[in-house]
Each structure stands twice: as structure tokens, then as C-alpha cells.
Amino acid sequence: MVSIVADRVSVSLGGRQVVREVSAALTPGRLVGVLGPNGAGKSTLVRALLGLVPHHGNVTIDGIARTAMSRAAIAQAVAYLPQGQVLHWPLTVARLVALGRLPHLAPFSRLADSDHAAIDHAMARAGVASLADRLATELSGGERARVLLARALAVEAPALIADEPLASLDPAHQIEGMELLRAEADAGRLVVAVLHDLTLAARFCDRVLVMAEGALVADGAPRDVLTAELLARVYGITAYFGEGATPMLVPLDRLR
Numbered sequence: 701m702v703s704i705v706a707d708r709v710s711v712s713l714g715g716r717q718v719v720r721e722v723s724a725a726l727t728p729g730r731l732v733g734v735l736g737p738n739g740a741g742k743s744t745l746v747r748a749l750l751g752l753v754p755h756h757g758n759v760t761i762d763g764i765a766r767t768a769m770s771r772a773a774i775a776q777a778v779a780y781l782p783q784g785q786v787l788h789w790p791l792t793v794a795r796l797v798a799l800g801r802l803p804h805l806a807p808f809s810r811l812a813d814s815d816h817a818a819i820d821h822a823m824a825r826a827g828v829a830s831l832a833d834r835l836a837t838e839l840s841g842g843e844r845a846r847v848l849l850a851r852a853l854a855v856e857a858p859a860l861i862a863d864e865p866l867a868s869l870d871p872a873h874q875i876e877g878m879e880l881l882r883a884e885a886d887a888g889r890l891v892v893a894v895l896h897d898l899t900l901a902a903r904f905c906d907r908v909l910v911m912a913e914g915a916l917v918a919d920g921a922p923r924d925v926l927t928a929e930l931l932a933r934v935y936g937i938t939a940y941f942g943e944g945a946t947p948m949l950v951p952l953d954r955l956r
């Protein structure tokens with residue numbers, strides 16, 4: 701099990717500070733949503749956690765300074781599903797998902813039975829087993845998104861960071877995607893998902909981090925954090941709040 705701790709992480713890009721002193725301790729067995737308007741710094745923050753962008757402040761993965769870890773050790777500990785990935789090479793879906801096993805393979809070594817099992821399991825869980833022999837470059841946007849999620853699941857890392865995993869998915873597959881992330885967390889993994897769907901975030905996440913203009917402006921359980929006041933302040937919207945076992949909110953109108 702892996703925890704990730706960010707201590708005053710700041711990132712500047714193009715001469716502008718786009719992540720401002722964000723601190724958060726992310727613990728195993730939790731599904732953590734990272735929310736906020738376009739440009740708030742969500743993708744940059746998760747990239748900083750992984751060491752994919754230069755930053756100030758410290759990040760530890762399971763108590764070890766990330767800067768002291770090899771790229772392979774980070775990749776084994778934290779699977780990463782980047783936002784809106786473009787596929788250039790005409791690989792089959794099975795081969796693309798197999799790339800998720802790279803962090804575990806020695807150079808020039810072949811896939812072992814355990815790798816094939818991880819690949820098959822990931823494809824089944826993401827609902828793409830029937831696409832295994834199709835070219836990944838010839839899939840629909842939603843199919844491609846599920847294949848890329850399968851690649852991240854194939855890593856079988858104790859933590860998963862998924863940047864907008866629901867983009868391009870139809871409603872049924874969005875719910876399925878959230879159920880999958882929920883199940884990963886319930887199995888003891890740390891799952892961090894950048895999300896725009898507030899309704900699904902409120903329903904499925906244990907905890908939400910809300911970013912605005914690079915800063916972490918709220919952090920806590922969806923029911924406590926996603927208030928009418930916060931949605932007005934951060935997103936400039938009103939929302940309908942329903943009663944139920946899990947928090948339910950539906951964005952309604954723009955305020956400005």
C-alpha cells in the first residue's frame with residue numbers, strides 16, 4: 701500500500717505560478733477526486749506529484765523522497781493515466797495494454813505468464829477484452845479512453861493517478877469507470893482522479909481536493925466540501941442538492 705504526501709508543492713510554467721504551495725497527505729484505500737475549473741492547475745499538480753514537471757516543495761511516496769526514487773521505482777509504485785493522450789503508433793489494443801507491464805520488465809526480457817494474466821485482467825476490468833486485436837489508433841474516443849485505463853490498471857501498482865479518466869465516456873461507461881476506481885480504492889489502493897463531473901465525484905469519492913487558480917481551496921469529504929457557497933465561488937455556478945445515502949448534486953446555472 702502506498703501513500704503520497706505533497707508538502708508545499710509549487711509549479712511555475714511560462715513564467716507564471718500555476719500551482720501554489722499545495723500540501724496534502726493522500727492515504728491508501730481512498731478515492732480522491734481532484735476538482736476545479738479549467739486551468740486551475742489540476743493536471744500540473746498530479747504531474748508534479750509524479751516528478752514529471754519541475755517543482756518546488758517536497759513529495760514523498762510511501763515515506764521516501766520521490767527525488768531519491770528511480771523512474772522505474774516510481775512507475776511501479778504509481779500508475780499514471782495522463783490526460784487526453786494521443787496515440788501515434790498503430791499497436792493492437794493487447795500490445796498497448798501490455799505496455800503497462802514495462803515498469804516490471806528487465807530490458808529485452810519477455811512477458812511472463814504473470815504479465816499476461818495482469819494484461820488480461822486489466823482488459824477485462826476496463827471492458828476492452830473484445831477489442832484486444834483491434835488497432836488502438838482506429839478506436840472511438842471512448843473506446844480509446846477505456847483502453848488507456850486498462851493500460852494503467854495493467855501496471856497493478858498500489859497507487860493510480862488518473863487524469864480525466866471519464867473524458868469521452870458515455871454515461872454507462874462513466875459510472876462503470878467510477879465503480880472501477882472505487883473498487884481499486886476498496887481493494888486498498890490509493891486512487892487519485894482528476895474529474896470534472898461533480899455529480900460522480902460527490903457520489904463516488906471519499907475525499908475531494910478543490911483547486912482554483914493554482915491553490916488548494918478546499919479538501920475534505922464531498923458532503924462537507926461541495927457546498928453551494930464553494931460551487932458559487934470556485935465554479936460560478938448554482939447546483940441542485942439532493943438527499944440520499946451518497947451526496948447528490950447536479951450543476952444548474954451559471955452565476956456570471
Ligand SMILES: Nc1ncnc2c1ncn2[C@@H]1O[C@H](COP(=O)(O)OP(=O)(O)OP(=O)(O)O)[C@@H](O)[C@H]1O
Nearest residue numbers: 713714718736737738739740741742743744745783
Ligand atoms: N507548458 C506550459 N507552459 C505554460 N503554461 C502552461 C503549460 N502547461 C499548462 N500551463 C498553464 O498552467 C495552468 C494550469 O494548467 P493545468 O493543465 O494544470 O490545468 P487543469 O486544471 O488541469 O485544467 P483543465 O481542467 O483545463 O485540464 C493553465 O493556465 C495552463 O494554461
